[in-house]
Every structure is written in structure tokens, then in C-alpha cells.
Amino acid sequence: MISLLTKKLPKGKVAWCVGIPYTKEQFFSCCHKEEKSDFIESLEFLYGTTVDEILWNYYKPIANNITKTIKELKNRNVTIIPISNKEDFVSAFSHSIIILTAHHHRYLSCIELLDNPIFYDEMVDCIPSDFAGYIDISSCFSTSIQPKVKIQAPDTTIIAANTEISIELRMFLYRHIISYMTLHPNDSYKDAFTIISLRFKQTIKENESKHKEVFLGGKSVSEKGGECASAFAPKRVLRGEDMMIQVYVYNDIDRKGALIEAKKADSNTVERNYVPLDFKIKNGDTINIQLNLLHLPKESQKKSFVWHNKISKATFFVSVPKEFEKNQIYAEILIFANRIPVGELDFCTQIVNKKSEIENAKFISRQFNKVFISYAHQDEEKVKSFHEGLKLLGVEHFFDRDYLKAGDVFPQVIRDYINSTDLFVLFWSENALKSEYVEKERTQALGLAFPQVEPQQAAKLSIYPMSIEPRAELPSDMKGIYHFGEL
Numbered sequence: 001m002i003s004l005l006t007k008k009l010p011k012g013k014v015a016w017c018v019g020i021p022y023t024k025e026q027f028f029s030c031c032h033k034e035e036k037s038d039f040i041e042s043l044e045f046l047y048g049t050t051v052d053e054i055l056w057n058y059y060k061p062i063a064n065n066i067t068k069t070i071k072e073l074k075n076r077n078v079t080i081i082p083i084s085n086k087e088d089f090v091s092a093f094s095h096s097i098i099i100l101t102a103h104h105h106r107y108l109s110c111i112e113l114l115d116n117p118i119f120y121d122e123m124v125d126c127i128p129s130d131f132a133g134y135i136d137i138s139s140c141f142s143t144s145i146q147p148k149v150k151i152q153a154p155d156t157t158i159i160a161a162n163t164e165i166s167i168e169l170r171m172f173l174y175r176h177i178i179s180y181m182t183l184h185p186n187d188s189y190k191d192a193f194t195i196i197s198l199r200f201k202q203t204i205k206e207n208e209s210k211h212k213e214v215f216l217g218g219k220s221v222s223e224k225g226g227e228c229a230s231a232f233a234p235k236r237v238l239r240g241e242d243m244m245i246q247v248y249v250y251n252d253i254d255r256k257g258a259l260i261e262a263k264k265a266d267s268n269t270v271e272r273n274y275v276p277l278d279f280k281i282k283n284g285d286t287i288n289i290q291l292n293l294l295h296l297p298k299e300s301q302k303k304s305f306v307w308h309n310k311i312s313k314a315t316f317f318v319s320v321p322k323e324f325e326k327n328q329i330y331a332e333i334l335i336f337a338n339r340i341p342v343g344e345l346d347f348c349t350q351i352v353n354k355k356s357e358i359e360n361a362k363f364i365s366r367q368f369n370k371v372f373i374s375y376a377h378q379d380e381e382k383v384k385s386f387h388e389g390l391k392l393l394g395v396e397h398f399f400d401r402d403y404l405k406a407g408d409v410f411p412q413v414i415r416d417y418i419n420s421t422d423l424f425v426l427f428w429s430e431n432a433l434k435s436e437y438v439e440k441e442r443t444q445a446l447g448l449a450f451p452q453v454e455p456q457q458a459a460k461l462s463i464y465p466m467s468i469e470p471r472a473e474l475p476s477d478m479k480g481i482y483h484f485g486e487l
Contacts, residue, residue, distance in 0.1 A: 011077050015092040020102065231333055249307065328349060371397035371425060375438065429468045
């Protein structure tokens with residue numbers, strides 16, 4: 001009889017990209033970065049210490065488990081790739097099956113490869129368009145990139161999940177999936193993943209809550225089963241019209257349900273803020289919600305309801321007078337349980353004069369993921385409202401006053417950002433015409449956009465020029481090509 005341990009996969013078939021630390025050197029590298037990794041911060045929260053040595057002693061059994069899994073999978077001809085950047089990830093695509101183990105960042109749309117973040121869009125761009133194999137990103141807690149992968153590489157099969165299991169159980173699954181594949185060479189990776197996951201589903205349920213487990217993002221940062229609150233409102237509202245503000249209180253597993261209910265009530269609403277409540281609230285507690293609005297003459301509004309361990313909400317209607325002079329409303333929401341403060345939410349909604357301003361902002365946030373704002377500093381006050389609008393919409397963008405930090409090599413940071421952005425917004429004026437920085441930024445952007453880059457679909461950068469006062473003659477190399485909007 002052939003021993004199971006001698007069964008191996010064909011060489012070059014499976015690559016395991018390990019993006020979490022499993023040696024002491026890797027772990028301390030993550031701890032000692034100038035900006036500490038989100039994975040390390042989540043461990044600090046879990047174990048209640050920031051002392052590196054103590055943290056490592058807690059984490060060491062997990063690191064040993066990863067090392068054990070690496071050794072076993074290596075013996076079965078799995079290629080092990082410690083992954084800390086995009087180039088490491090790209091190197092895995094000589095294999096037909098890629099397993100990626102990485103930490104899903106708690107606050108950003110990215111994963112961490114050891115101590116380096118990589119945004120999901122960047123990760124998708126690394127996938128060759130003709131790749132027809134399997135990529136298992138079930139550890140990364142995100143199904144959101146599946147549609148993007150289908151566009152980038154239509155023949156790629158993505159294994160993803162929006163549920164989480166601990167690192168220890170994930171190692172357990174990897175070992176059994178690879179073992180199954182050696183015994184059933186005609187089954188696909190997806191078949192093996194499904195069969196083993198179902199087989200050990202009950203084991204996972206029984207073991208998941210026995211002691212403190214380490215998860216790769218998601219709920220590892222908060223107490224499971226706690227209550228949370230979210231505020232929903234439009235990001236922009238027309239002057240002279242009403243807006244609806246909805247405040248939901250719910251168990252943390254019901255966040256998606258709260259979003260669905262909020263959208264049913266107002267299709268234009270979005271989640272503006274979210275907070276886990278400071279104290280446990282009990283069935284039958286009275287929840288009071290107080291809405292305070294800065295700059296509006298109306299006094300505070302208050303609503304209340306009785307908590308029954310299910311999604312509950314308070315709805316407020318706010319009228320914006322036509323004569324209202326400010327460009328935004330600041331909302332502060334205070335949440336009380338039996339008169340004890342348990343949470344606070346705040347957000348800003350921008351006030352606009354034309355419906356087209358709302359539609360334009362929606363277009364930018366929907367079509368573009370990263371925006372560079374080029375302007376002369378003398379025009380800052382005119383440009384600031386555009387920056388604030390993007391900020392409210394949650395669009396990543398470069399506005400030098402907010403983005404640049406002390407110690408940055410400004411020209412290099414600016415060049416790098418323009419190279420990675422997909423929308424370049426130029427505010428053109430007499431001041432911009434005289435600005436050396438604007439000219440350098442504009443020239444660089446033109447070189448990355450159509451018609452300098454052809455065909456148009458190949459240009460990753462779009463240019464959106466705006467003429468502002470004091471107005472200047474339009475640049476000769478743009479005048480016949482680009483339509484300049486006016487502000």
C-alpha cells in the first residue's frame with residue numbers, strides 16, 4: 001500500500017502565497033514599521049498588550065502552525081511564496097492554482113502582504129488577462145473583487161468568502177484540501193475546497209469559540225454579538241429641499257440588513273457613519289436618539305424606541321431653506337440607552353444649487369477610484385468645495401494641503417500619485433497659468449491620457465479641466481481636444 005504522505009501534486013501546479021508573518025523576524029518587522037500594520041494592531045486589541053515580546057509569545061503557536069503547514073504542503077510539491085509586494089504575487093501566476101493568505105484591512109479596501117498594504121484594484125491588475133486557473137482569496141474576507149476579476153481575466157475562477165475562520169482552522173483546511181487533491185487528481189480545486197469545507201463545517205463551529213482566535217480582518221477587532229449604530233443620509237442635497245436622516249441600531253451581524261432597509265426608505269441614501277455602542281444594551285431598554293444640526297435654525301430633534309434585539313430605527317426629516325448660506329450641514333447624532341450615552345455619530349452633507357452638481361459628483365465617485373486635483377494655491381478657496389465634495393463621497397484623492405506630510409519629497413510624491421490616478425482634475429486660471437507646479441502636473445497628465453496614449457481604452461488616465469476666475473486663455477495643447485467646464 002502506498003503511504004498517503006508519499007502522494008504528491010505535479011510540480012508547478014499549486015502556489016501558496018503567504019502574506020502573514022510566520023517567523024519572528026517577519027513578526028517584529030511588522031511591529032517596528034513607522035506606521036504599524038493593521039494586523040499587529042488587531043492582535044494588540046485581541047490580547048490587550050502593545051509589548052512586542054509578549055505579543056509574539058501569544059502569536060508564536062499560530063506561527064508554528066503556519067510553519068508546520070508550509071512544511072507539509074512543500075512535501076506535496078506546493079510552491080511556497082512569502083509575499084510582501086505586488087511583484088511577489090505576480091510571480092505566482094506560472095501556477096494554475098494560487099492560494100493567497102493575507103490580512104483583510106479593517107478600515108481600508110485592501111489587504112496586507114506581511115507589513116505592506118495592497119489595494120484590491122491593484123491586486124486585480126496583477127492578474128494576467130489570459131489566466132484560466134483558480135485563485136483562492138477566501139482568507140481575505142472579500143467577495144467584492146469577484147466582478148472586477150471577471151472583467152480583468154474572464155477565465156479565472158475566484159474562491160472567495162465573506163465569512164471568517166481562524167488562522168489555525170484555515171491551516172487545517174489547507175492541509176486537508178491539498179491532501180484530498182493528491183488522492184483525487186481529476187477533481188478541480190473548487191471541488192476539493194467545497195467538499196473539505198462542508199466536511200469540516202461542524203468542526204469549525206465547535207472549535208471557533210473555545211478560546212481567543214486570530215482572524216484575518218473582519219470581526220477580530222470587536223466583540224462578537226455587540227450592538228452597533230449607523231447613520232444614513234444623502235451625501236448631497238439641493239438647497240431648498242428636504243433630506244431624510246435615518247439612524248439604525250442593530251446587532252452587529254445585521255449591518256447589511258440595516259443598509260437594505262435604509263435603501264428601501266430612500267434610494268439616494270448611503271451609510272455616513274458607523275459605531276459599535278459603548279455598552280451592552282438589554283431587551284426592553286429605551287433608546288433615545290438626539291439629532292443636532294450645526295448652522296440650521298431648527299432646534300435639536302429627538303426620537304425614541306424600545307430595544308427588542310432586532311433592527312430598529314429613528315427617522316428625521318430636515319428642511320434646507322433656499323436662503324441657507326452655508327455649503328454644508330454638520331450633523332451630530334447622540335445615542336442614549338436609559339439616558340446613559342452609549343454612542344455618537346457625525347457626518348457632513350454638502351448643499352448644492354443645481355441637480356447637475358449632484359449627478360456630476362455621483363459620476364465621479366462611480367467611475368473613478370482615485371483623483372488628482374491640480375490648482376494654483378491662490379485659487380484654494382474656489383477649489384476647496386470640490387475637495388470637500390470628494391471627501392464626503394469617500395473618493396480617494398490628492399489635495400496637497402491635506403495629503404502632503406512633513407518630510408515628504410513633494411515632487412516625487414506628486415509624480416507617483418499622478419502615475420497611479422485615473423482622473424486628473426485641472427482648475428485653470430490666470431494663477432494656474434503662472435504656476436510652475438501646475439504646468440509640471442498638467443504636462444505629466446497629458447502624457448498619460450488620450451490622445452497621447454492610443455487607443456483611448458488603453459489610457460488609464462482621464463483629464464477633466466475646469467476654467468475658474470480669474471480666467472485665462474486655454475492651453476494651446478488642450479484647447480482643441482478637451483472641453484473646459486466653468487466654475
